[in-house]
Amino acid sequence: MCAEFSIDWADATVAVTGGAGFIGSFLTEELLERGSSVVVADDFSRGSLDKISEFVDKIDLRPVDLTTREGCLRATEGVDYVFHLAASVGGIHYIKRENIGGLTPSVLMNQHILEACRTNDVDRLMFASSACIYRQQHDDLNRFSEDQAIPADPHSTYGWAKVLGEVACQAYHTDCDLDTAMVRIFNAYGPRESLDPDSAHVIPSLCRKVIKTPEGGSIELFGDGSQQRGFIYVTDLVEGMVRAIERKADGEPINLGNGSEVVTINELAETIIEISGKSLSIEHDLSKPTGTDKYAADTERMEATLDWTPETSLETGLAEVYEWAEQTLAESKTQKTAATDGGEADGL
Numbered sequence: 001m002c003a004e005f006s007i008d009w010a011d012a013t014v015a016v017t018g019g020a021g022f023i024g025s026f027l028t029e030e031l032l033e034r035g036s037s038v039v040v041a042d043d044f045s046r047g048s049l050d051k052i053s054e055f056v057d058k059i060d061l062r063p064v065d066l067t068t069r070e071g072c073l074r075a076t077e078g079v080d081y082v083f084h085l086a087a088s089v090g091g092i093h094y095i096k097r098e099n100i101g102g103l104t105p106s107v108l109m110n111q112h113i114l115e116a117c118r119t120n121d122v123d124r125l126m127f128a129s130s131a132c133i134y135r136q137q138h139d140d141l142n143r144f145s146e147d148q149a150i151p152a153d154p155h156s157t158y159g160w161a162k163v164l165g166e167v168a169c170q171a172y173h174t175d176c177d178l179d180t181a182m183v184r185i186f187n188a189y190g191p192r193e194s195l196d197p198d199s200a201h202v203i204p205s206l207c208r209k210v211i212k213t214p215e216g217g218s219i220e221l222f223g224d225g226s227q228q229r230g231f232i233y234v235t236d237l238v239e240g241m242v243r244a245i246e247r248k249a250d251g252e253p254i255n256l257g258n259g260s261e262v263v264t265i266n267e268l269a270e271t272i273i274e275i276s277g278k279s280l281s282i283e284h285d286l287s288k289p290t291g292t293d294k295y296a297a298d299t300e301r302m303e304a305t306l307d308w309t310p311e312t313s314l315e316t317g318l319a320e321v322y323e324w325a326e327q328t329l330a331e332s333k334t335q336k337t338a339a340t341d342g343g344e345a346d347g348l
Contacts, residue, residue, distance in 0.1 A: 007081070007246050010035030015079040017066055017113060018086035019059075020047030022193045023128070023185075027083055027238045032058055041066060041075035046089070051192050067108040072116035081245065082125040084113050089158065106161035114172045114180075126181040126245040127169045129253055132159035133184065136292055141228060141262065145298035146184070146253055155292070166253055173251030181249040183241055186257025186297040189317065190234030191324035203231065203318065206269050207325040210276045218281040219273075222288035225266035230296035232258040233312035233320075243306040257297030258310045271315060275322045 014031050018024040019040030024047065031038050032055055039060045040052065049056065064071035066086050076082060088105040110127070117125050134144040135153040152163045162184075169180040189203040197208065209219040232240075240256045248254050263271075266282065273280050303309055 012080045013037040013039065013078060015039040015041055015075055015082045017041045017075060017082070017084045017109070018047060020044060020049065020052050021085065022051070022190070023188055023234060023237060024083075024085045025051040025192055026190065026234045027085070027241060028052060028059060029055060030235075030238045030242065039075065039079055041071075042086070043071075046194075066113065067105050069112050069115070072109070072112040073119065076113070076116045076120045076122055079120065080123050082113065082117055082122055083128070083241065083245070084110070084125055085128045086113075087128070087158075087161070100157070103157035103161050106158070107164055110161070110165040110168055114168055114178070117178055118172065118176045122178065124179040124181065124245055124249050125169070125172075126183065126241060126249070127165055128241070129166055129182050129184045130159065130162045131184055131186040131255075131257065131295060131297065132156060133162045133166070134159075134295065142292070142295040143259060143298040144255070144295060146255060146301055149184075149253070170251045173249075179249035180251050181245045182251075182253035183244050183256040184253055184297075185232075185237065186255065186295070187229050187231045188234055188237045189231050189321060191321055192234075193321075195325060195328060202229075202265065202268070203272075203321055204325060206272050207322050208329065210269075210272050210278065210280065210322075211326050211329055213278070213280055215278050216280070218283050219269065220283050220285050221265055221269060222285060223265070224284050224286060225264060225269065225282065227265045227292070228262055228294040228296065229265070229268075230258050230260075230262045231314060231317070232256070232310050233317040236310035236312050240302070240306060240308065240310070243308055247307075248305050254305060255297040255299060255302050257299060257302075258314075259297045259299040260309070261314045262296045263314065268318075271318055272322060275315075275319050 014036045016024050016028050019028045020042040028038050028040055039062055041062045041064050043065050062075055064074050066072055086109055088101055133149050133154050154160055166182055169182055172178050173180040193204040194200050195204050195208050213219055269282055
């Protein structure tokens with residue numbers, strides 16, 4: 001087992017794959033605040049410059065294709081530590097399907113980044129795994145502990161890609177001089193997530209619906225709304241990831257989530273409506289995909305190993321996301337209006 005050791009972040013060069021994405025941008029920002037030299041490796045297929053615009057001049061931006069050996073070698077050149085967040089991912093429509101797009105790119109990225117770390121003598125890698133590796137249990141509330149991932153039977157190819165990534169991390173930890181940490185992320189949320197109705201996760205999707213719906217209207221939920229989740233705010237998640245690479249780089253996975261505030265999707269929607277100040281009703285579409293019925297993280301090992309629990313309450317985090325989403329959608333509307341007015345003026 002790899003013992004905890006102190007990382008001097010101010011003297012470290014750290015690569016964040018997928019660093020222009022939702023979680024990656026917050027992690028990059030945190031590492032910069034700790035004084036690290038940060039490399040962001042991203043192909044911008046899902047990430048965007050907008051998410052890192054406030055600190056892009058402080059990072060080493062490397063636009064690379066991480067599904068290739070060359071791209072991963074470039075991403076890890078001169079690097080001490082790697083946070084590997086990049087993956088082929090989408091919303092609920094995406095991870096519900098059995099699809100090559102949810103498997104092949106991620107498997108290639110995982111394998112190439114590990115081999116590149118070995119080749120470039122990287123000290124430690126943290127792999128962002130997922131709660132999607134767990135299979136449905138159908139008990140009162142699925143609080144998944146780390147040992148419940150075996151035997152593996154995830155419900156999507158996205159989950160299988162994460163399983164294979166964990167196996168590869170364990171192999172490299174055992175056979176190579178590379179310490180690996182793995183965190184299984186449970187339902188992260190926060191500002192900077194996608195608001196695209198076709199790919200957004202549940203919280204930004206609900207915020208968008210509430211913002212777009214006029215007073216007295218109704219919003220639609222997938223399923224009957226009884227699905228249960230535990231959500232972790234993105235800045236808490238980032239703190240947990242940093243602690244994990246410091247304290248749990250032993251080639252074994254650990255859950256990273258908030259198990260203390262578990263809510264139904266109905267309760268989640270009601271809270272967001274309350275934050276909005278609107279009077280809205282809720283309708284249900286039972287024909288739409290709902291994901292796993294119930295799941296949350298068993299955080300006993302996380303709390304003991306990392307000596308830490310998430311701090312941001314769900315209500316506080318939702319208020320932050322709602323305010324951000326409202327501002328983002330308003331700015332987008334203004335930009336579209338300006339573009340339309342400009343086009344009309346040009347035509348005169």
